[in-house]
Amino acid sequence: MELLGQFNYWVFIVLMMTGFYVVIARGNLVKKIVGLNIFQASVFLFYISMGKIFGGTAPILIEGADDTVIYSNPLPHVLILTAIVVGVATTAVGLSLVVRINEAYGTVEEDEIQQLDEET
Amino acid sequence: MSVAAHLPALQVALPLIAAPLCSLLRRPGVAWGFATLVSWVVLVIAALLLAQVLSEGTLIYEMGGWAAPWGIIYEVDTINAFMLLIVAAIGAIVTPYARHTVTAEVPAEQHNLFYAAWLLCLTGLLGIAITGDAFNVFVFLEISSLSSYVLIAASNDRRALTAAYQYLVLGTIGATFYLIGVGLIYMMTGTLNISDMAERLPDVANTRPIRAAAGFITVGIALKFALFPLHLWLPNAYTYAPSAVSAFLAATATKVSIYVLLRFEFVVFGVDIGIANFHFSEFLMPLCVLAFLAGSTVAIFQNDVKRLLAYSSVAQIGYMVLGVSFYSLDGMTAGIVHLFNHAMIKSALFMVMGCIMLRVGSVQIKDLHGIGRHMPWTMFAFVLGGLSLIGVPLTVGFISKWYLILGALEEGGYGFAIAAAVLISSLLSVIYIWRVVEVAYFKPSPHGAAEITEAPLGMLIPTWLLIGANIYFGVQTDLTVGVARQAAALLLGIDL
Numbered sequence: 008m009e010l011l012g013q014f015n016y017w018v019f020i021v022l023m024m025t026g027f028y029v030v031i032a033r034g035n036l037v038k039k040i041v042g043l044n045i046f047q048a049s050v051f052l053f054y055i056s057m058g059k060i061f062g063g064t065a066p067i068l069i070e071g072a073d074d075t076v077i078y079s080n081p082l083p084h085v086l087i088l089t090a091i092v093v094g095v096a097t098t099a100v101g102l103s104l105v106v107r108i109n110e111a112y113g114t115v116e117e118d119e120i121q122q123l124d125e126e127t
Numbered sequence: 128m129s130v131a132a133h134l135p136a137l138q139v140a141l142p143l144i145a146a147p148l149c150s151l152l153r154r155p156g157v158a159w160g161f162a163t164l165v166s167w168v169v170l171v172i173a174a175l176l177l178a179q180v181l182s183e184g185t186l187i188y189e190m191g192g193w194a195a196p197w198g199i200i201y202e203v204d205t206i207n208a209f210m211l212l213i214v215a216a217i218g219a220i221v222t223p224y225a226r227h228t229v230t231a232e233v234p235a236e237q238h239n240l241f242y243a244a245w246l247l248c249l250t251g252l253l254g255i256a257i258t259g260d261a262f263n264v265f266v267f268l269e270i271s272s273l274s275s276y277v278l279i280a281a282s283n284d285r286r287a288l289t290a291a292y293q294y295l296v297l298g299t300i301g302a303t304f305y306l307i308g309v310g311l312i313y314m315m316t317g318t319l320n321i322s323d324m325a326e327r328l329p330d331v332a333n334t335r336p337i338r339a340a341a342g343f344i345t346v347g348i349a350l351k352f353a354l355f356p357l358h359l360w361l362p363n364a365y366t367y368a369p370s371a372v373s374a375f376l377a378a379t380a381t382k383v384s385i386y387v388l389l390r391f392e393f394v395v396f397g398v399d400i401g402i403a404n405f406h407f408s409e410f411l412m413p414l415c416v417l418a419f420l421a422g423s424t425v426a427i428f429q430n431d432v433k434r435l436l437a438y439s440s441v442a443q444i445g446y447m448v449l450g451v452s453f454y455s456l457d458g459m460t461a462g463i464v465h466l467f468n469h470a471m472i473k474s475a476l477f478m479v480m481g482c483i484m485l486r487v488g489s490v491q492i493k494d495l496h497g498i499g500r501h502m503p504w505t506m507f508a509f510v511l512g513g514l515s516l517i518g519v520p521l522t523v524g525f526i527s528k529w530y531l532i533l534g535a536l537e538e539g540g541y542g543f544a545i546a547a548a549v550l551i552s553s554l555l556s557v558i559y560i561w562r563v564v565e566v567a568y569f570k571p572s573p574h575g576a577a578e579i580t581e582a583p584l585g586m587l588i589p590t591w592l593l594i595g596a597n598i599y600f601g602v603q604t605d606l607t608v609g610v611a612r613q614a615a616a617l618l619l620g621i622d623l
Contacts, residue, residue: 023307030296043299050306057314083313086262090306093269097299100276104292111285120289 015056022049034117036108040101047094051087058083134179135188135201138172138211139254139267141165146246155238159226162242166215166222169249173215177208181610187259195259196320202259206614209463210256210386213470217378218249221474224589225371227582228481232369233281241281248274248375252383261309261395262319264387265302268351271383272298275376279368290363297350297360304347311340312395324395344391345411352384354411354448355418358441365437370481373433377440378474382466385447389463392451393618412452416548418445423555427562432490433480435559436473439516442552443469449545450531458534459615461527464607468523468600472515475593479509482582482590492563497572499564501579504587506567508594513560515597518553522601526608528553 022045029042063079105115112120130137145165152158180186180203188201203211222245233241251271255264276298280291313319315336316327331337346357353361361381365373422442429435447469450462480490482505487494499506515522528549535546581587600607 027300030300036292039296043296046300047303050303050310053307054310057310083310086319089262089266093266093302096273097269097295100273101292101295101299104276104280104288104295107280108285108288108292111288124286124289 015052019049019053019056022046022052025049036105036115036117037102040098040105043101044094044098047090047097051091051094054083054087054090131175131179133188134172134176135186135203135257136190138169138176138257139201139250141172142169142246142250142253146243146250149246150239150243152239152242155230155235156226158239158242159222159229162225162246163222165246166218166249169253170215170219173208173211173253176203177212177610179203180205180208196318196323199258199260199263200320201257202322203257204614205610205617206386206389206463207256209467209610209614210383211253213382213467214249214252214256214379217375217470217474220589220592221371221375221378221478224374224478224481224586227586228370228485231485232283234283237281241278244274244277244281245375247271248278252379255383256386259321260319261312261321261324265306265309268302268305268384268387271380272302272351275372275380278372278376279364281372282367282369284367286363287367287369290360290367294360294364297357301347301350301357304343304350306347308340308342308344308347311336311343315340321390321394328395341391341396345388348384348388348391349411352381352388352448353441353444355414355421355441355445358418358422358444361441362434362437365440365477366431366434370433370477370484373437374474374477374481377436377477378470381440381444382447382470385444385451385462385466388448389451389618411448412545415445415449415452416545418442419449419552420548420555423552423559426559427555429559430492432483432492432495432563433477435563436476436480439556439559440469440473442556443473443516445552446527446531446549449549450534453534453538454619455534455537456612456615456619456621457530457537459619460608460612461530461534463614464530464611465527467607467611468515468527468597471593471596471600472512472524475512475590475597476509476516478586478590478593479505479512482586485586486579486582492566495563495566496570497567498579499568500572502581505582505590506564508587508590509567510564511594512597513564515601517556517560520601521598523597523607524601526601526604530608 026042026046026049030039030046033039033042058080060077060079063077066078066081069076109115112123114120142165149158149161152161186203190199190201229238229241248271251267251274254267255271258264258267276291276295279294280288312324315331315334316324318324318327328337350357365377368376419442422438422445426435426438426442429438447462447465450458450465482502483498484490486502487498515524518524518528532546532549535542535549
């Protein structure tokens with residue numbers, strides 16, 4: 008029960024490690040960016056999970072409601088909106104670098120680029 | 128309200144607003160002039176802030192009038208005022224210098240965008256230093272990082288693209304680790320304000336999320352400031368970036384990240400909390416020693432002078448963090464003063480390389496034969512900068528090493544071994560600086576080298592300004608060591 012109750016956090020860790028593995032293990036520059044994206048997305052889930060509590064409702068004041076109403080914390084959600092924007096910007100810069108690498112080297116495979124660099 | 132009251136906000140807002148305006152200035156010279164003007168105003172603001180902090184103590188600026196811990200506040204104390212001055216001063220010197228090298232290395236139609244990214248990078252670095260909010264640090268970290276990826280890739284060498292890509296991947300991993308760490312702290316304390324965190328943390332200090340947060344933040348930030356063995360992105364990035372970008376980033380980007388480390392290890396995770404005997408120095412100190420021994424050794428075998436200087440940077444980062452990891456007033460003073468000193472040394476040396484790149488078109492050691500006769504002023508600047516890097520008396524390098532060795536000796540026991548390692552590393556730096564000086568002065572110039580002329584004044588003046596600062600602050604240490612000591616005392620919670 009304890010383990011299942013923290014289901015969200017397990018998903019976060021699995022996604023994080025999956026993304027991290029893809030970044031390290033793949034030689035294709037586009038795939039690396041995708042891995043980086045999964046890695047960042049896992050953190051979004053982490054922040055979203057921590058703002059939510061069982062039985063918590065949207066953080067909008069309800070008129071006439073008693074004190075027993077529980078609200079979810081909106082702040083992590085707002086924070087993660089910013090982090091999503093940062094993530095999108097990073098992906099955009101990363102992919103545009105890949106486009107330019109492809110123009111300059113004619114390939115997006117890491118080992119082939121390394122070979123081309125060694126030849127010159 | 129007078130303008131003076133809004134200086135902390137202006138410090139960041141000015142370059143931030145100037146950046147998009149700069150991208151509209153299509154004429155290369157105009158974009159450069161505008162960026163230079165902004166960088167000078169930024170320096171004036173930073174100097175005023177430091178003066179204000181030194182006379183009145185910590186400044187708190189509430190963004191939009193929202194009080195902490197709900198609003199974002201800018202908290203300027205001795206440490207960040209000093210960091211702001213370092214970043215702003217390097218910005219104000221390197222921006223005017225950039226004109227000739229950027230004209231030579233970046234296509235003219237991209238100059239407006241280049242200087243816009245330049246100002247954004249400056250914004251990010253200043254923002255990291257000034258803000259008092261942990262999440263805000265992340266945002267500024269990404270502003271500075273994203274713009275520095277663009278700046279590095281602006282070079283005409285295609286290897287710069289892969290270097291920028293590599294930096295992007297590792298930099299993003301570092302920043303995301305930091306984000307996870309901040310998230311974990313927020314979970315446990317419910318605040319993002321750094322001083323507020325420090326107050327609330329003792330209650331939950333001995334919990335697993337906080338320990339995990341300390342790990343994530345330390346490793347993430349260490350990736351950003353390229354602590355050995357997380358330095359893999361640094362040599363390529365500094366080698367292939369446009370010369371002006373190398374000079375600017377080498378002096379500022381890693382320093383600001385070290386400042387973030389200081390903030391977290393000493394203010395948030397606190398000296399006296401010592402989370403379950405978790406002292407980051409225990410595992411950072413050996414890495415620092417490895418960093419400067421390995422960095423200096425690898426630097427000796429480099430044939431590209433920019434790459435040589437980059438590996439030397441890896442070594443110097445080792446010195447800075449080593450000083451900090453002693454947890455003593457002298458050690459900490461050494462670490463902080465070296466942030467400032469190394470910024471001046473490395474920036475000056477990279478600027479010299481920019482001059483050589485402009486005139487010779489290469490910074491390979493084999494292409495520098497006899498260059499000392501064709502570019503006497505440039506090479507003499509390299510000699511003085513090199514002496515400062517080695518740590519010869521009357522230069523700033525000596526001041527840093529002096530305090531570092533004092534700090535090491537205070538530790539007793541293993542401190543002697545560390546002091547010896549510092550000396551060995553300094554001797555190694557004599558070798559790599561000498562390799563360059565030897566070919567430049569004592570080898571005959573190759574045929575066709577006669578046309579090589581001295582670098583333009585627009586580049587020599589900023590370079591010599593920094594070299595002059597190297598000597599000036601090597602003799603007159605009141606400002607640098609005095610401020611660094613105050614900052615160290617503040618971090619360690621000691622009253623001077």
